[in-house]
């Protein structure tokens with residue numbers, strides 16, 4: 403099969419690495435890809451939101467399957483575009499259609515969906531500029547901190563958690579009447595703050611049956627001990643020690659099954675990944691958000707643990723035969739450390755030469771923001787630059803290997819968190 407993978411981050415390099423190992427894959431194209439995906443296939447300079455350009459490429463290269471990495475093309479309807487085109491209709495797209503993508507594309511839709519299907523989540527209400535005063539009243543009923551979410555996609559920045567009632571009211575006003583996040587904040591979901599520990603659960607579904615992929619925990623803040631601003635993710639671990647059998651059974655019964663059944667009841671044919679952001683509140687799972695794609699950097703910790711052929715699983719997703727497939731998962735732990743450009747998540751410089759990549763032998767280095775110049779020199783081209791992932795028989799061993807590999811890599815102003823997995827290492831000892 404000829405496969406086209408859309409995206410350019412660490413998630414896509416991890417996918418490309420795995421897909422390129424499949425005996426079902428003949429040619430792999432990655433659009434637009436990065437310097438890492440070049441090792442797995444051919445990069446193509448396409449704008450993912452230019453569906454006509456994607457169409458022309460798919461027809462020209464006789465692509466047999468399209469895998470969509472990020473959410474934006476899905477929310478904007480790339481899968482629907484394929485289904486509406488006579489020549490593309492039979493080419494499977496991994497990723498939901500526009501209706502299913504609303505689970506991520508509209509926070510209000512996803513909260514209503516959870517409430518229709520009795521899926522545990524924080525209490526909430528949705529407001530618009532016309533109902534600003536009611537929003538203030540609702541905030542007054544809640545305890546701090548307050549959680550305000552722009553309804554639409556806001557490049558990962560649409561969630562604000564003010565600590566005081568005054569700040570929350572100001573924030574609500576800015577979002578609704580001053581369009582702080584543009585059209586994305588023309589509706590705002592206000593919800594109760596859930597206190598607990600977060601994890602990411604991933605499901606692959608063909609719209610009927612599903613497989614639960616390895617779960618992961620992401621480290622979102624820039625600084626050690628979860629300090630400083632939020633980022634796209636500074637590291638990840640899989641498996642997650644506090645997501646034991648009993649907890650995961652609750653997740654499956656209370657969240658995964660009602661989600662899949664809910665989609666079916668609403669006639670939403672969903673083929674792709676569902677990423678469920680969960681809060682473990684004293685051992686009880688609550689949904690914080692749905693995403694309609696895999697997480698980044700979670701994918702860089704999850705994909706190495708999948709032993710099954712991913713392309714065969716994708717084929718089963720497209721044919722609706724996922725129930726017949728077995729998902730084999732490695733028992734080993736993976737710890738992923740993200741190397742970022744100094745200054746990130748604020749302003750940072752690009753174009754720094756990366757050295758030492760060839761010296762890493764004990765880890766996978768998934769590229770996130772890298773590019774290769776005409777002289778084949780690999781340089782930084784984004785905030786998150788490289789994801790270094792290692793296997794270990796436990797998290798301690800995996801983390802030690804990742805940090806040893808990190809010490810071999812360098813670029814000017816490179817920064818990384820030194821504590822990825824440390825919080826869970828002590829917890830895992832307590833649990834065991």
Ligand code: AMP
Pocket residue numbers: 524549558559560561593594595596597600679690691
């Ligand atoms: P984002 O990944 O930008 O959607 O950020 C959402 C983050 O906000 C989550 O990862 C949580 O850390 C936090 N968050 C969202 N909703 C809640 C909630 N109801 N209670 C506590 N934290 C929340």
Ligand code: GLY
Pocket residue numbers: 620634635693696697698699700
């Ligand atoms: N790591 C969180 C995300 O991909 O949204």
